[in-house]
Amino acid sequence: xxxxxxxxxxxxxxxxxxxxxxxxxxxxxxxxxxxxxxxxxxxxxxxxxxxxxxxxxxxxxxxxxxxxxxxxxxxxxxxxxxxxxxxxxxxxxxxxxxxxxxxxxxxxxxxxxxxxxxxxxxxxxxxxxxxxxxxxxxxxxxxxxxxxxxxxxxxxxxxxxxxxxxxxxxxxxxxxxxxxxxxxxxxxxxxxxxxxxxxxxxxxxxxxxxxxxxxxxxxxxxxxxxxxxxxxxxxxxxxxxxxxx
Numbered sequence: 001x002x003x004x005x006x007x008x009x010x011x012x013x014x015x016x017x018x019x020x021x022x023x024x025x026x027x028x029x030x031x032x033x034x035x036x037x038x039x040x041x042x043x044x045x046x047x048x049x050x051x052x053x054x055x056x057x058x059x060x061x062x063x064x065x066x067x068x069x070x071x072x073x074x075x076x077x078x079x080x081x082x083x084x085x086x087x088x089x090x091x092x093x094x095x096x097x098x099x100x101x102x103x104x105x106x107x108x109x110x111x112x113x114x115x116x117x118x119x120x121x122x123x124x125x126x127x128x129x130x131x132x133x134x135x136x137x138x139x140x141x142x143x144x145x146x147x148x149x150x151x152x153x154x155x156x157x158x159x160x161x162x163x164x165x166x167x168x169x170x171x172x173x174x175x176x177x178x179x180x181x182x183x184x185x186x187x188x189x190x191x192x193x194x195x196x197x198x199x200x201x202x203x204x205x206x207x208x209x210x211x212x213x214x215x216x217x218x219x220x221x222x223x224x225x226x227x228x229x230x231x232x233x234x235x236x237x238x239x240x241x242x243x244x245x
Contacts, residue, residue, distance in 0.1 A: 010048070010129060011048040013051075013057075014046060014048040015046070016071050017045055017060065017071070018046035020071070021046075023103075023104070026064070028042055034063050035060050037056065051129075052129075053125060054119075054126045054136075057071060058119055062163075063162075063166065067109040068132065068140050069132075069140050069144070070103075072136070076102065078141040079109050081141070082144050108151055110152065111151070112154055113139060116143075118135055119136065150171055150174065176197070179194065
C-alpha cells in the first residue's frame with residue numbers, strides 16, 4: 001500500500017470533509033455531484049490521498065453550509081470571540097463541556113467566503129490550509145462577527161434549488177438543537193418548543209409565499225416579512241479564470 005505523504009494537518013482537513021458529509025447524512029455520490037467532482041476524486045480527498053484545494057473547499061463549504069473555520073482548523077475560535085464581543089457569552093448559550101453539541105451547532109457556521117472578492121484572487125491550486133492561514137482567516141473573523149447568529153449565504157439566480165434547501169435545513173437544525181438544549185436546562189419538554197417553532201416557521205412560509213405570488217395578506221402581517229431576510233443580495237460575478245462557481 002502506498003504510504004501517505006501529506007502532513008498531519010492536510011489529513012485532518014480531509015477527514016473533516018468525510019466527517020461533515022456523514023454528519024449531514026450525504027452519500028458520496030450526491031456530495032460529489034453537487035460540488036462538481038467525480039466521486040473517485042471525493043473518495044481520494046476523504047481518504048487523504050489528495051490534499052484539499054482552496055477552490056474545492058470553498059465550493060464544499062458554500063454548498064453544504066459548512067464552517068470554513070472548522071474545516072480549516074477544527075476549531076470555533078472566531079465564533080466564540082464574536083459571541084463574547086456581542087455580549088452573549090459562549091458558555092451561557094452552548095455548554096463548552098459538551099463538544100458533541102457544540103460541533104452539531106457550530107460546524108454549520110458558514111460565512112460564504114467563496115463570495116468574497118479576496119477569495120477570487122487566490123490561485124485555484126493553492127491548498128485550503130495555506131489559503132485560510134494567509135488570507136481567509138481574517139475575512140472569516142470579520143464576517144462571523146456580524147453573522148454569528150446564523151449561517152451567512154449570498155444566493156444568486158445561478159444557484160440550484162438544493163442550495164436553498166441546504167441553507168434552510170442548516171438554519172432549522174441549528175435552532176432546534178439550541179431549543180432542545182435550553183429546554184433540557186429549564187426542565188421543559190423540548191417537544192413543546194419544537195411545536196411553537198414549527199408553527200412560527202409555517203406562518204413565515206405562508207407570508208413569504210403570499211408575497212411572492214402577489215396574493216392578499218391579512219392586515220399588517222406583511223410587515224413581518226422584513227425579518228425573514230435570511231440571504232443577502234445577489235453577489236457580483238467573479239472574473240473569469242478564478243475560483244467562482
